[in-house]
Each structure stands twice: as structure tokens, then as C-alpha cells.
Amino acid sequence: GDLKNFINALPKAELHLHLEGSLEPEMMMKLATRNNIKLPYQSVDEIKDAYNFSNLQDFLDIYYQGMNVLQMEQDFYDLTFAYLEKIAKEGVVHVEVFYDPQGHTSRGVAFSTVTNGILRALDDGQEKLGVSSELIMSFLRHLSEEEAFATLEEAKPWFDGRIIGVGLDSSEMGHPPSKFERVFNAARDLDLKLVAHAGEEGPAEYVREAIELLMIDRLDHGNRTIEDADLTQELAKSGIAFTVCPLSNLKLCGVTDMKEHPLRKMMAAGLKVTVNSDDPAYFGGYMTANFMSVTEALELSKDDIAVLCRNSIEGSFLTDEEKTRHL
């Protein structure tokens, strides 16, 4: 309809997307066959039926299992290019995607296999689809500081502009940002951009740690920030971008109904909010679906939608000159 066309027509950036979370059931089946991997599912419908989560950990267990089908460089290429083809149709002009190298190296797939497959697809996405991109590698916070340091070391050949930043994801509760303060200091010394998931399930205090200890450039989720009025005011003033993921929050039961989603409150508090898809193959939709869902549930205006899209360009790691071209 009219609203969907309006959303699709606005230039926007996706700033919170885990490539492994864009693995659609159909591709999971195809890659399982291609790589001779036994899946615990017999059909696409059985896979979809398994996607019922009551919290983040429920999802992560299924997500880490799903990525087992990714084995060869071509698999990572196919995954990445399929994602880019989808979002190119939704008015996404730029993406800053995450991947979880430790989810692959821990099961014997080489860092270079994963990274080179992704980068080749990102290059083709620029050339063939006109979507610009950056790559951010995330540390799995349920693993140790030592393992994060080893991953940072292994990634060094790609810090010549191919991997532009580091993030922090996986099980939030019990793994506060402070656990990775020294790793993020080392990443900062390498001139990498810094982002972290915080305040998705964890308390506002974890957001404060991500800001003050990790000194992040952008905050992933951050929904629970508004439970702390002082912190909210500080972050409104600083202008740091929040990468909010509405359908993810609904599927992982951060909100019980989209009408309860804090996005509107966050915007009203002056936070620089963006809308993103997180793990679209698992949560029921890509960018446009996320925009549609919050727009309808929270009765957002077209002006609100335009602000959210503008925020995504402004909150990206593009240069000022590149941002101006998209605004």
C-alpha cells in the first residue's frame, strides 16, 4: 500500500544486522544438502516451527545451530549476497553488517574463509546492486576475554579498511560490557569503530558501562536506557545513535505487544533512534517489515519515519560527504 511505498522510497541505512541471522530456512536446507550436514529438521516448515523464542538465549541456541551449515567461502558469499538483494529493494542504500567469526572458527571454519566470502559479496553488492557497506566483527560475550583477544589478533590483516569495527553480542545477562574493557581499548588503539549490544535484556547499568568503559561510537538496542533518566538525558545530549530492532524485541519477548515498544518514548526523550532488523530470517522480516510494524503499532507519522531514516544515515560510519549525498 501507500505506507509501504513511502517507506521503501526513503533512503536509509541498516546498522544492526547479523549476517548469520539472515540465513533463511530455504538456504539452510540447500546448504545442508550441499555440505552434507545433518539438520535436526526435515523440512522448511519444521525449521519455521522451531522459531518460537521466549528470550534471547532460546534464540541464540537455534541461531548457533543454524550456522553449522555455513562451511565454504561460497556459502558465506551466498548468504551475504542474498541479504543484499533483499534490502536493495527496500530503499536501503548502505549497510553496516555484523558477523560472528567465533561462531565459525570455534567449529573449524577458518577466519579467512568466512571473511573473504562475506567481503566478496559486499563488493559485488556495491557493484551490482548499488548498496554500499561496511563490515563489523562482533565478539561473543559468553566467551572469554582471552578468546576475544585471539580473534582481534587473527583479524589484523583485515584492519586495512575491510573490517572497520568491532561489536559485542550474544548472551547479555551475566556478561556485562566491563568484561571486555581491555579488548575494546586494544580495538580503539587500532582505530577501529566500536559498537556493543547493551540494554536489550540487560539493565541500563550495562548501557552505562558500554558508554563509559567501552566508549562505544554507537549503541545496539539500548531499549532499557530509558529506565535511567540521567543516562537518557546524557545520551540524548551526546547524540549517539541507537540501533533499535522492533521485530526482534517482539520475538524475544522484550515487549509482549508491539504497542508496548519503547521506540516512541525513546524518540520523545531525544535519543537518536534507528530501525533495524537484527536477525530477519528468524524474527519475521527485513527493514520494511520492521518499519511497518512499529509504524502501525505506535501510530508513527510519515515525519517520524523520515526522521528514523535520516537518523540511520547520520548514525552510520559514512563520511560527512557521503552522508550528505544520501540526505
Ligand code: ADE
Ligand atoms: N546475536 C545475534 N542476534 C543477537 C541479538 N539480538 N542479541 C545478542 N546477540 C545476538
Ligand code: ZN
Ligand atoms: Zn543484534
